[in-house]
Amino acid sequence: MPELPEVEVVRRGLAEWVAGREIASAKVLHPRAVRRNEGDLASLLPGRVVASAERRGKYLWLPLREDPESPAEHALLAHLGMSGQLLMIEPGKPAEKHLRVRITFNDDGPELRFVDQRTFGHLLFCPLAVRPLRTVPEPIAHIAPDPFETAFDDAEFTLRLRKRLTGIKRALLDQSLISGVGNIYADEALWRARLHWARPTETLTGGKVAELLAAARAVMTEALGEGGTSFDRLYVNVNGESGYFDRSLAVYGRRDEPCPRCGTPIRRDAFMNRSSYSCPKCQPRPRNGRW
């Protein structure tokens, strides 16, 4: 499941493979992959030059120049959803089973393919919006910075977090508060900080929030160092390779296995139509927990 570290792995691959190249063609093979577009990628993309590859949280985008000299005013924004892949493929190779969009370049080098089994992901051509701290695609201007951006303000996050009337995990997954954290790294960060997922945000001290932020940054940094987390072939880098951080997960997906810290069997709770994994001893349930 691509969260911040996995998307960053993909961004790095794209920066290496597509920056500076001019798009020759775009072909859409599934309408759902481009559902948020007003125009047609096949007519909007050709002739534009990829300036770089950027990321905020789980979104990534390719700023596009109209010609090699002009500044980028638009971008091709991508969200991988649950199962999206951006792959660099030699032209002429057979189509992948769930190939949704194909983008070729005028140098006849490797083409960019968007492959997505569950079709939660999408590509979107959009304007870039200049903001005080950073230029970002217009459609994601409402998303909070991720904890690795200089635009991320720890003090402001702490303030806003504690004003919420909700549980800590729900807040961690709220991309308007902090972006990039998904179900896996939320559970891992909470375990490291010894916090139960239902802990009411208003009961957290500034020190505990700092500890949680440090844990989130640490676990995502470690995951990035191992190429991200893959449970199957659904998450791969631009070369189709899996990461191996799943071996290092302490609680996520480890129901009934011993907690790496105290040996207590890990529990699984139903949470927001998904799962939360935690250690019953290290992360005791709060009396006034919030979902």
Next chain:
DNA sequence: CGAAAGACCTGTGCGC
């Protein structure tokens, strides 16, 4: 406005 629930998707694995 914030909080929470529902909708959107397909492949896999399980019980019967």
Next chain:
DNA sequence: TGCGCACAGGTCTTTC
């Protein structure tokens, strides 16, 4: 063998 169902879960939309 085959069927139905639970599960995986990020984000946008809807509802209160």
